[in-house]
Amino acid sequence: MVLDILSWVCLVAGGLVGVVGAVGIHRFPDFFSRQHATGTTDTLCALLILLGLGLQAGLSLAAFKVALIFLFLFITSPAATHALASAAVHSGLDPKRGRTDSEGQS
Amino acid sequence: MYAVAIVAILVTLSLALARALMGPTVFDRIAAINMFGTKTVLLIAVFSFLTGRLDLLDMALVYAMINFISVVAVLRLFSHKDFHSPAENNVISVKVRRRWF
Amino acid sequence: MDLLIDISLLTFLAVTAIGIIRITNLFAVIMLFAIFSFLSATLFMTMDAVDVALTEAAVGAGISTVLMLATLALNKDHNEKQPDKNRHWxxxxxxxxxxxxxVYGTLDLPDFGDPASAPQTHVAPHYIEKAIxxxxxxxxxTAVLASYRGFDTLGxxxxxxxxxxxxxLLLGGRREDPLDDGAKDKRVPQNLVxxxxxxxVIPVIMLFALYVQFHGDYGPGGGFQAGVIxxxxxxxxxxxxxxxxxxxIIPKSVLMFLTxxxxxxxxxxxxxxxxxGGNYLNYSVLASSQVAxxxxxxxxxxxxxxxxxxxVMLTIFFAFAGRERS
Structure with a gap:
């Protein structure tokens, strides 16, 4: 019962985080800040949702597979974000800056 | 409750697809498409629990792998314009090889 | 719930297709192709065709994306092209x-899952009832693919x-120095990560490929998917x-041998x-009992x-990726 509630909370929170990230890629002004939105929420959303599913599965092969999916996403997703950002920097894309360069706000 | 997660993921998917179609730079598009792929993995995982067909989790795993490979491929081509050379200058590669092999 | 998922996925599919036509940057178009494959694979999955979905995800989204990118790499011109102003009526x-x-032709097709349709009435009931x-x-x-229809699969x-x-034969002629890698490209970013x-990740993928290969009897998967992964x-x-x-790691001679x-x-x-003493591809005679x-x-x-x-997948990839830009 407690596990059920916990897993529901995780699933809903995961969905919420995912939507927040998706709104983020529309609200933020330039590529790098959008990367921040996708990069962080992708991992957290995957963590929460897969944790919720894992709690539902209990100790079984399904839970193992869920854990494997999570580990895979947890390693590859930030790597892809990093590679994307570094490719963007090297191709000459500059972060959008605000009025004062020293603060770096947008 | 799975339904809530699925609806949330579908909303996320549609927003990511919109960014992929609008995205001013090509990197915006690739980032959105990468996000789309990750969320599809989650969609399949939740869907497999919703319907109780747990063998679908294999598919989610394949998706995660393939998504990573295609993002690496597109970035690789984008920063190199060809597929021959390694993604690194030699100094770093020698260092890494010593430590990991 | 299934209906909602199906409708959303089909909408995404249509939007992606329109996007593929409208977007002029070829990298983004190829990535959208990958999304298209993912979406169709997910649709196959909701229709319970898990093996097909696995194949579509691995081949459509994985290998063909990479091959299309390799083809793009062979082209000199990466710039965005303005769409042709002329209308082609x-x-x-x-x-x-x-x-x-x-679309007119589809009107004559039986409904999805119609029990009276031709594919469901001939050999399918036998397979479904007797396969195990x-x-x-x-x-x-797997039983149908490898055993009942083994001859088709051989084809x-x-x-x-x-x-x-x-x-x-077509692309085999390649540059002279395949082993001379690196050293010439100085401007590359540091991709230590x-x-x-x-x-x-690579060992995990290989292990998973072996799992798909040998678990194909019990779950989704089999030789095709495993080979591609x-x-x-x-x-x-x-x-x-x-x-x-x-x-x-895998020289060309080994690849040809494996092929x-x-x-x-x-x-x-x-x-x-x-x-x-059996028919061609009749496995029942291979051991003492039929099932074994x-x-x-x-x-x-x-x-x-x-x-x-x-x-073959690797041969094709090496042939594409190894060519100099023309």
Whole structure:
């Protein structure tokens, strides 16, 4: 019962985080800040949702597979974000800056 | 409750697809498409629990792998314009090889 | 819930297709193709065709994306092209007419899952009722693919084999120095993260490919999918560490050997069953009991499929990626 509630909370929170990230890629002004939105929420959303599913599965092969999916996403997703950002920097894309360069706000 | 997660993921998917179609730079598009792929993995995982067909989790795993490979491929081509050379200058590669092999 | 998912996925599919037409940047278009494959694979999955979905995800989203990118790499011109201002009415008319004819044709198709339709009434009931009893394989798709329809599958493997040979003949002529990698490209970014992550991830992918290969009797998967996933692991290695490094692991001669070996195993199982007194590709005679024989036969045949698919995919990738830009 407690596990059920916990897993529901995780699933809903995961969905919420995912939507927040998706709104983020529309609200933020330039590529790098959008990367921040996708990069962080992708991992957290995957963590929460897969944790919720894992709690539902209990100790079984399904839970193992869920854990494997999570580990895979947890390693590859930030790597892809990093590679994307570094490719963007090297191709000459500059972060959008605000009025004062020293603060770096947008 | 799975339904809530699925609806949330579908909303996320549609927003990511919109960014992929609008995205001013090509990197915006690739980032959105990468996000789309990750969320599809989650969609399949939740869907497999919703319907109780747990063998679908294999598919989610394949998706995660393939998504990573295609993002690496597109970035690789984008920063190199060809597929021959390694993604690194030699100094770093020698260092890494010593430590990991 | 299923309906909502189906409607959303179909909408995404249509939007993606329109996006593919409208967007002029070819990199983004290829990535959208990958999304298109993912979406259709997910649709197959909701229709319960898990094996097809696996194949679509691995081949459509994985290998063909990489091959399309490799083709793009062969082109000099990466710039965005402005769409042609001229309107082409004739192609539009042709496309609309063909589409209308196709849509008209679908009116005669039976409904999805209609129990009275032709595919459901001939051999399908026999397969569904008898597959486990006759072959001992819980995944009916594998039983049909490898055992009941083994001859068709042999044909498919030979087609893949032929495709590999054809690509080698057409694109085989390559640059002189495949082993001379690096050193010439100084402006490349430092991809230390990608290298280390790839080293963690590649063994997992290979292990998973073996799981898909040998678990195909019980769950979704089989030789085709496993071969593609395994080759995807090598392709990832080649993308991160360079083509030369990958070709040092699997030289071309080994690939050619493997390409033929897979077909040879498949056809050899058929010959073996001939010699043991059965029909061609009738695995029941391979062991003392029918189920044991079927099991051995299916395992060997799937292995042959996996080896050939793996080798051909890699051959095609190496042939594409190894060419100089024209």
């Amino acid at each position: 004739l192609p539009l008319a042709v496309v609309l007419t063909t589409g209308a004819v196709l 009893e006759e072959t001992g394989v819980p995944n009916i798709v 498919e493997v030979v087609v893949i084999f032929t495709a590999g040979i054809a690509v080698l 990608l290298r280390i992550v790839s080293k963690i 395994m080759s995807a692991a090598i392709i990832l290695y080649s993308l991160v560490f360079g083509l030369g490094a990958a070709e040092r 033929s070996l897979g077909v040879l195993i498949f056809a050899g199982v058929g010959i073996a069953s001939l010699f043991l 024989g079927q099991h051995i036969g299916i395992l060997l045949v799937e292995l042959g499929v996996g080896i050939t698919v793996f080798a």
